[in-house]
Structure formats: C-alpha cells, structure tokens
Amino acid sequence: MTSMKSLPILILLVIISLLTSFARADETNRDFQPVTLMKPLPAIVDAPIQTRAEMEGRINDEELVLGVSLNGSSRAYPINMLNGPSREIINDKLGGKAIAATW
Amino acid sequence: MYASDIKEHKERLVFQVSGKLWQRSLIMRDLQTGSLWSHLLGECMEGPLKGSSLTPIPAVVTSWKDWKKSHPETTVLSLKRSAKIFNTDVYRNPEAYLIGINYLKTVKAWPYDFLIKNPVHQDQLESEKIVVVFLDDSATGFIFKRKVGNELVDFLRKLKDGNLVSLDGTLWDPWQAKAISGPGKGKILERLHVIPSYRKAWLSFHPKSLIAQ
Numbered sequence: 001m002t003s004m005k006s007l008p009i010l011i012l013l014v015i016i017s018l019l020t021s022f023a024r025a026d027e028t029n030r031d032f033q034p035v036t037l038m039k040p041l042p043a044i045v046d047a048p049i050q051t052r053a054e055m056e057g058r059i060n061d062e063e064l065v066l067g068v069s070l071n072g073s074s075r076a077y078p079i080n081m082l083n084g085p086s087r088e089i090i091n092d093k094l095g096g097k098a099i100a101a102t103w
Numbered sequence: 104m105y106a107s108d109i110k111e112h113k114e115r116l117v118f119q120v121s122g123k124l125w126q127r128s129l130i131m132r133d134l135q136t137g138s139l140w141s142h143l144l145g146e147c148m149e150g151p152l153k154g155s156s157l158t159p160i161p162a163v164v165t166s167w168k169d170w171k172k173s174h175p176e177t178t179v180l181s182l183k184r185s186a187k188i189f190n191t192d193v194y195r196n197p198e199a200y201l202i203g204i205n206y207l208k209t210v211k212a213w214p215y216d217f218l219i220k221n222p223v224h225q226d227q228l229e230s231e232k233i234v235v236v237f238l239d240d241s242a243t244g245f246i247f248k249r250k251v252g253n254e255l256v257d258f259l260r261k262l263k264d265g266n267l268v269s270l271d272g273t274l275w276d277p278w279q280a281k282a283i284s285g286p287g288k289g290k291i292l293e294r295l296h297v298i299p300s301y302r303k304a305w306l307s308f309h310p311k312s313l314i315a316q
Contacts, residue, residue, distance in 0.1 A: 032125060032139075032141075032148040032149060033125070034121075034123035034124060034125040034130050034139070034148075035123060035124050035125070036122060036123050037122055037123065037124060038122040039122050040119050040120065040121050040122050040132050041119055041120040041122065042119065043117050043118060043119035043134055045117060047180055047181075047182060048180075048181045048182065049178050049179065049180060049181060050178065050179055050181040051178055051179070052171055052175065052176070052177050052178070052179060054179075054181075055179040055181060058181075059167045059179070060167065060190070061166060061167055061168035062166055062167070062168065062190045062191045062192070063166065063167045063189065063190055064164055064165070064166060064167075064189045064190060064191065064193065064242075065164070065165060065166070065167050065170050065179075066104065066162055066163070066164055067162060067163050067164075067165055067170045067174065067177070068104050068160055068161070068162040068163075069174065070160065073176075073178070074174040074176060074177040074178070075177060075178050075179065075180070076167065076170050076171070076174075076177050076178075076179045076180070077179075077180045078167065078179070078180065078184070078189075079164070079186075079189035080184045080185065080186045080187060080188070080189045081180055081181075081182040081183070081184055081185060082180075082185075083185045083186035083188075083189065084185040084186065085120050085122075086120065086185075087182070087185050088120050088129055088142075089118045089119065089120055089129075089131055090180065091107065091117050091118060092180075097106060097108075097160075098106065098107040098108055098115040099104060099105065099106055099107055099160060100104070100105050100106075100107050100116075100118050100131070100157075101104055101162075101180075102104065102105065102118075102129065102131070102142050
C-alpha cells in the first residue's frame with residue numbers, strides 16, 4: 001500500500017528533475033569547447049597613436065570607429081584598422097588606465 | 104573594451120589573439136598566465152585565472168564624423184588599414200546586427216531594424232526602467248537608466264537634432280549623458296554597458312536572450 005501511495009510522488013519528482021535539467025541546458029551556453037584555427041598571434045602593445053589633427057583627412061567621415069572616453073581622455077580605433085585576426089586586440093593605455101581594445 | 108587590470112593578478116594583463124574561436128567569437132589569451140578569455144563574456148574560461156572577470160569599459164561603435172564632433176580632443180589609433188568595408192553602409196542589412204546587454208540576470212537585445220523604427224525606446228530590465236537610444240545615421244546605440252536621482256524621466260519617442268527630449272522639454276545629449284538645456288539642464292544620466300554584435304553570434308552565446316520586436 002505504501003509503495004502505491006508514493007508512486008505519484010516519485011513520478012512527480014522525476015518530472016521535476018527532467019524539467020530542471022532542460023532548463024539548465026537552455027541557459028546561456030557556457031560549455032567551453034573552443035575551436036583552434038591557428039597558433040596564438042603576437043600581442044600588440046605600443047601601437048602608434050596620433051592626434052585628431054594629424055589624422056584629419058586620413059579617415060573618412062563615414063568610417064566606423066570604436067570610441068572610448070576615460071578620465072577625460074578620448075580615443076578612436078578605426079574598425080578598418082582592427083579587422084583581421086592579427087589586429088583584434090590592442091593593448092593600450094588611456095586616461096592613466098591600462099585597457100584592451102577588442103574587436 | 105576592457106580594463107586590463109584585475110584584482111586576482113598584480114601585473115597588468117597583456118592579451119593576444121589565441122587562435123581559438125568559441126561560439127564564432129574571439130578567445131583572448133593573456134601572456135602572463137596563458138589563461139583563455141571569452142571576448143564577448145569578458146570572463147576567463149580556462150587556465151589559472153578561470154572564473155575571473157574583466158571590467159568592461161563603455162565604448163561605442165559610431166562614425167568618425169559623429170565621434171570627432173562629440174570628442175574634438177580625441178586621439179586616434181594609427182595603423183595601416185587591414186580592411187575597407189567598415190563604413191556606415193555596413194548596416195544596409197540592419198536585421199543582422201543588434202545591441203545587447205547582460206544586466207544582472209537579464210540578457211536582452213534590440214536589433215537595428217527595430218531601433219531604426221524606434222530610435223527612442225523606453226524599456227525595462229528586471230525592475231530597472233531604461234531608455235534605449237539609436238542614432239541611425241551612425242548606427243550608434245546607447246542605453247541609459249531613466250531614473251535620475253529620485254525622479255523617473257519620461258522621454259519622447261523621437262530625437263531632436265540627435266538629442267533626447269524629456270516631457271518637461273529638457274534636451275539630453277546622449278554622448279555626454281547629460282541634460283544640455285531646459286529645466287533639467289546639468290542633470291546626468293547613468294549609462295549602461297552596451298554590446299554591439301552580430302545577431303547570430305549573440306544568439307549563439309545567449310540562446311535565451313530576450314529580443315525586442
């Protein structure tokens with residue numbers, strides 16, 4: 001008799017655990033299984049930086065830039081200069097802070 | 104865009120392209136410990152620093168024209184171009200791009216085609232009321248909290264000369280995150296960290312992301 005009574009509870013527990021496992025699988029995908037395409041590339045440090053006046057005429061108005069302001073200093077990274085695997089990370093300093101500009 | 108300093112490591116981290124991709128997106132490697140970091144999550148996924156996070160620095164993707172206008176003192180990276188295609192007309196397929204946010208436990212994104220129709224869009228992330236702003240000529244997206252001090256600011260659904268307009272007639276410059284004229288002049292908006300992304304990459308990372316439509 002006892003086992004008959006507990007059967008619905010067991011079934012309920014199984015259903016709940018199934019539902020929870022589906023919910024977990026559905027969350028932001030965090031299984032870290034990267035694909036290796038090539039060897040690591042040299043890090044970019046001390047990339048050349050110029051003033052707006054020096055760059056005037058060398059960038060078109062419609063070109064996209066990644067812009068950042070920190071502690072009163074601003075810098076633009078033209079995305080056409082960040083494209084391609086060797087350029088995707090620029091290790092830089094701005095407004096007294098060390099930053100990684102990434103694309 | 105991330106700060107390179109983390110509290111778990113004394114020295115500033117220097118990153119290189121690892122040569123690996125995960126979910127179609129860049130994996131970075133730090134030279135100091137060899138740990139692997141997801142660019143999109145800002146999290147260390149593997150290696151001695153696994154579990155550490157990088158602090159995001161708010162950055163925008165915009166046109167050179169809009170950037171230099173709003174930041175006349177800007178400096179500029181000066182490398183030889185490695186591409187020519189990244190101009191404002193890259194957004195001819197606006198449905199392929201979105202801006203997203205990862206806020207507390209909520210992941211939400213607004214596709215560019217939605218934002219072109221709704222350049223000033225009041226929305227909500229958990230209990231936080233926000234406004235999503237889109238300047239469509241330069242495809243620049245911003246997200247601000249609507250709460251300023253104790254007051255909840257109501258914005259009109261259209262921009263005026265690139266500025267937000269609140270119900271009391273105050274004009275707010277999204278670049279400065281500040282009220283520039285009207286009764287609220289001088290008040291500051293709190294800006295949230297926005298991630299511009301390809302829609303496919305975003306959905307691959309965040310299959311449960313809410314998408315505005």
